[in-house]
Amino acid sequence: MPPNNRSNPLALAVLSCLYERPMHPYEVAQTLRHRAKHESIKLNYGSLYNVVEGLEKRGFIRVTETVREGRRPERTIYEVTETGSREFIDWLSALITTPVKEYLQFEAALSLLPALPPGEAAALLRERINELEHRLNFSKLTMDNMRKAGLPRLFGVENEYVEALMQAELDYVRNLVKEIEGGTLEGLEMWQHWFEGDTDKRPPPPTPEL
Amino acid sequence: MPPNNRSNPLALAVLSCLYERPMHPYEVAQTLRHRAKHESIKLNYGSLYNVVEGLEKRGFIRVTETVREGRRPERTIYEVTETGSREFIDWLSALITTPVKEYLQFEAALSLLPALPPGEAAALLRERINELEHRLNFSKLTMDNMRKAGLPRLFGVENEYVEALMQAELDYVRNLVKEIEGGTLEGLEMWQHWFEGDTDKRPPPPTPEL
DNA sequence: TGACAATTACTCCAGTCCGAGTATTCTATG
């Protein structure tokens, strides 16, 4: 099994660069950095060279030439193949049409929330609200600057998307805090009782299902 | 460096189970499954046993006993330690207060969207809208059933959260399609021109920045 | 001009993750 079966989006990003013109891996990295793609796609050197190797093994890219300038380390230049181009378009299309389940850390945390006493939980959630507000503001300022620098919105859609998600999270958390503190969250009483007698600070065993 | 420095949320889930009572790893897995936590926290056996080993090495859990029933494979039962309990609460609290940057596949895809011709992109996004609508509906039905089965909302907050994100994504994508098809997306003309002359289907080099 | 930092272009490898595989026991069905 050649490595890299559409698991790491970095491979997609590499294809996207080579789809424009042949490059050596380090130049791919620079390009992605300059275009701020590394904020949407995790990029580090170990993975990069690994992914490139994988793409080569699967026939999606091939070596054009290896050159040496002065006594700099050798640079291996790659180009995309015919099948590589098709893979790029197919993969990108698939990512757009079909949502994939992502395991978010906050989702995990929420699923374990009842392990904390309700008051504590509300306090922590308030902190998150603060953080989210700051980050959203910062993100919006950054976007404004990009626009002012002449970059059309088209090239910022991924940021707009992330902002939309942040806003939704903010709304949800704000409401959750209100429901905990206002006592309107279904199951709250049970939750509170669990931490009343300090018999043993064990969290409630949420009833199984299915 | 002992493995597992708060990178894998599965370790948090393991702690949460042992925080209730001692168990063997397989029972941890069963418990998480029955409580549907595996929908919020990626769970597979390789990782599970790895993570347990890591937690033991770091002193967060310890072996209570190993028993053998009949000729079944041996079961190693673990319990959480004092420092383990503290780690659990600290880690969970940190996840709640501080958002972490997640690299979403769709975010990656959006950042490469200009590689596709605008009409194509809009069509693919429409497909996603359809998928999202179906999944949202399904999720809502599932939640309804859980509620009807007597599970209070408190134990479904992680699903409510995910639904909120899906709804936000749906709204964003709907609007994006409208802007592409209505011609109001800034940068659209450049995008269209790029694919007009079928000179060479190369995507536009998005202007670098910073 | 000399020295210190940043950049270029990788390599290396210790973790980590993942999923197929294994071997036994319970369970349901004709």
Next chain:
DNA sequence: CATAGAATACTCGGACTGGAGTAATTGTCA
């Protein structure tokens, strides 16, 4: 009652990730 399938309880190896390390070159500022 026999047998297929699910459940129990893991093991193992290969793939993948991430980040420190390397070694030369170019910029930079006193």
